[in-house]
Amino acid sequence: MAVDYIYVEVILRAYRKYFLNKFLWFLVTLVSAFLLNFILPRLMPGDPVAAIVSRLAQGMSNTSGIQAIYEQYTELFGTNKPLLEQFVIYVKNVVQGDFGFSFSQYPRTVADVIKSSIWWTIALQFPAIIVGWLIGNSLGALAAYLRGSFDKVFMPISIFASNLPAFGMAVILMVVFAVTLKWFPTSGGYGFDLIPNFSWKFIWSVIVHYQLPFWSIVLITIGGQAIGMRSMSIYELNADYVKYSRFMGIKDRKIVSYVFRNAMLPQITGLALSIGTMVGGALVAEIIFSYPGLGSTILTAVLGQDYPLISAATLIITIMVLSANFLIEIVYGFLDPRIKAVQAD
Amino acid sequence: MSNVLLEVRELTTKYVTRFREDVYAVDHVSLKVEEGKTLGIAGESGCGKSTLALSLMGYYFPPLHYISGDILINGKNISKMKPDDIRKSVLGNEIAYIPQAAMNALNPTRRIIHFIEDVMQAHELYITKKDIYNRARELFETLGLPEEVLHKYPVELSGGMKQRTVIAVSVLLLPKVLIADEPSSALDVTSQKMVIKMLRQLMEKGLISSLIFITHELPLLYNVTDDIMVMYAGQIVEKASSKDAVFDPLHPYAKGLMGSIIVPESGLRDVKLTAIPGVPPNLKNPPAGCRFAERCKYVRPDCRTSSVHLRDVNDTRTYRCILPENELRDIYAKEVAQNG
Amino acid sequence: MKQIIQQIFRSGKFIVGFSIFTTILLVVIVYPLLIPDPPLNIIGQGTFFEPGIYVSVFDSISSPQYTLNLDEAAAKRIASKLGEEDRLAIKEWLIASGIPEGEIEIENTEKLLDQWFENYDPAKNIPGMTNAKRNYFIRLNKAITGLLSDEGMSITVKNAETGVLEEKGTIVPSAYVNVNEVPNVRVLPLGTDNFGRDVLTELVAATRVSLQIGFVAGIIATLIGLTLGLLSGYVGGVVDDVIMFITNLFIVIPSFVLLILISFSIGQDQRGAFTIAMVIGFTSWVWTARAVRSQVISLRNRDHVNLSKLSGHSVVHIILTDILPYIASYVVMALILQISSGILAEAGLSILGLGPRTTEVPTLGLMMNWAMIYQAHILGKWWAYFPVIITIALITFSMNLMNTGLDQVFNPALRD
């Protein structure tokens, strides 16, 4: 008799293989992100790096201050050296966290600007996305299970909500709850008259300012996730194993638990794949609230023609997204029992 | 005459599609299965075989709906029972079902033993996990399945092993009747043989009392079944002993279908039922008159208008045609003479 | 084909989406025919004029006048002139004059004025009243009385020779003009924006440009995705490996980051609407490529494809006749999704200040950007941003509905 089942002695080995695979892929994407971040601007017709160099050569920047910043940048990144050499210098600098001076917020360094905004973004977006994901999936599962009128009312609302751009939701929440009802402040990460410290007053102010940006991201996430979970669940409800389980007399409640667990797993993969897009939408929502995160940083950088800051901010966001993606994959590895089986093949 | 285990009288069920159209996929079907016997159900894809199998369970959920008719298991009419009673005391205990796509019949994220626990606990409230395990191990041993399978996830099993596992799980509660819907399609030849052997074993070892075997691959039927029922467009068109159905079919559709059985053993699996040109009618609005008329070689004008009923040839044999037996036989004889 | 279209139009969701979308399209096409003004014309001097009907004052004066004796005219006139502050001041006076607070309704203009005329006396002194306050009340009383007087206003014209003002006519409070007879009336259903441009005209033009951006981006993305997906799925081997590597890479590297980087590097001067559309298209093909590839793989070994291979048909022929027709529905759905996400991508970019050059055409994103920069949302100028959000949502909503409808028809596993 042929060996028609696979017997793995050490499950751990399979897990290790999975994680190693994922980690290697993480590294590959990271390196590619570096490469793209370096090369894309230099390929474009308006190449901002070349522009810096040429303006420097022509001495066009009349104010000596700007001239000095450009010089520092050119020196730090060797922008008039050959491309390959530039890349090596770039990677070296970036690894050391040295992105040069910000053009628009001189004398602050880019690293300093990023450092002061990144935590706002992380603390805002990731909790919001996770909360939205959880609520959305529960509601979607409920809609698939209950169908009927709950489904009929809830689904159109979610479809409409998920089609609202994140900034649209942000504006609406802001107009309703901040401008009209005045329950929450309209903008900022904390009261403009406060200096960041660990007083209760400050913390309270941060919490109050956090609410609207947070809920606008949550609401947007809920819509899309609910729709996805609902159709995943309906798809699973039609799966062959559901029919078989029913005909073996298993109770509906049990079958529903099978279905939701199985429908949830692709939703996790879906989260890993779409977290980039979500973060993008949320960054724009940050801008609406003038939240002191990376979204607003990018806006000021764009307005100030601050290439080093843009470059660093986009790189940091990419690294954030890639890491989140990697983390989700790791969690998924623990949740889906099939992973170890497939890896053992 | 031995004990009739399953008797179905004029069972009619329908699908309601998304667009609220009715599809009558099982139309006034009657049948009997005796203890110790195997009934084969044949017919092209889309003739309603799977739907009949589902309908026989007496447990309906959308899009399939019960319309009329009776299902008697061991004399007990289950079509009058409450769904939850059927679930608890009929499904798995009296009648069990192996779906067409047995490969996907197991929850991919549940170990086999946990699924078995779910099945047992759905029927017996106070059974312990230890008892369940022992019972499952014993059954698997009887059926020649390795015990390790119990601890695996379905993805870790090969296709054939999954199929056999599903069969084993289906007979866990010792049902009287087992319905196997194309249990061997989509498997390689070795696995196929193994599955057939296993189904035979179930009967021999007394794990089940009767078997209903559904297939569109006719060669299998003659070897496995006692009686054969041919379905077309949701209706029975011929019911006879295996020997008669294969070597002496009366209905033109059965005749066309069985035509392919005489092909030598080797290439059998590749013979698709293209012997009859055309496809079965759409059951959303089935043709009036004889449903096979469109494709029948011997069609007559009144086939399309007058309603056709089942004609009983004798106690065990029946067919659906406007022509009486002797006229049909004459036509067939003439045809043979012409072709030399 | 006919049957498929019938099926599609039996899906409620598709019909709703389709109707919304065609309505938007129709408005975009018909509106410019009726109102051919250039959308970026600055017509208003000042920012954020409220929605309404604007009647030329100059023309009204010289239009035929009619006398209408309407009872509430005076009260209405005063009601619109009396600010919140004035009403509170009146209340203050009335309370000081000994009227119980419960009897004063500051929103009921008629009653308030009656009480005022009964109780106001310029000679009276309220304890603690400053001189300024006192003068304020005198002025207020004068203004109210002036508004109530029947005398009317005179229209004077300066005599060019003598430089003396000569009365040309008077306008009494009961004089009316018929709006139809005033030659210059402008309806601004959505008011004006921060630059003084007609929001509705601008919005229609912006919708058109945004749709164009969406279409161009969607078609580019779909073409790239389709080509790569077909190659990867059908050819397989190394080609597949390479394409899939790139695809998977760009799935995890967020496309908006690339969009920001590229748009910024292209520079403001080079960024036309079409360029933006191309950039969006070039950064958003990954999902299509993946979907097409998996579809092609499942088709690759079907009987009809094998048959075609055996009959010696070329790869191009097989792809065109045996593969494309089978994945056409997926490709259409992918295209629809790409178009709507392209529109969203443009909007996001514009809010970041990376949208198309602002001097040529409006886009939905640019309108949003302007409204946000000028704080329309904080100032309560809803007409500058809310219609934009609704338009974006309606476009994406309708496209998504159409997609869901198509999905139901072509993917029966997803029932309802």
Ligand SMILES: Nc1ncnc2c1ncn2[C@@H]1O[C@H](COP(=O)(O)OP(=O)(O)O)[C@@H](O)[C@H]1O
């Ligand atoms: N879920 C369903 N909804 C509507 N019609 C169905 C559904 N499943 C099957 N049918 C229709 O019922 C008929 C019988 O199908 P089926 O029982 O699967 O046939 P078989 O098993 O003989 O291939 C076919 O015409 C098929 O189109």
Ligand SMILES: [Mg+2]
């Ligand atoms: Mg079937």
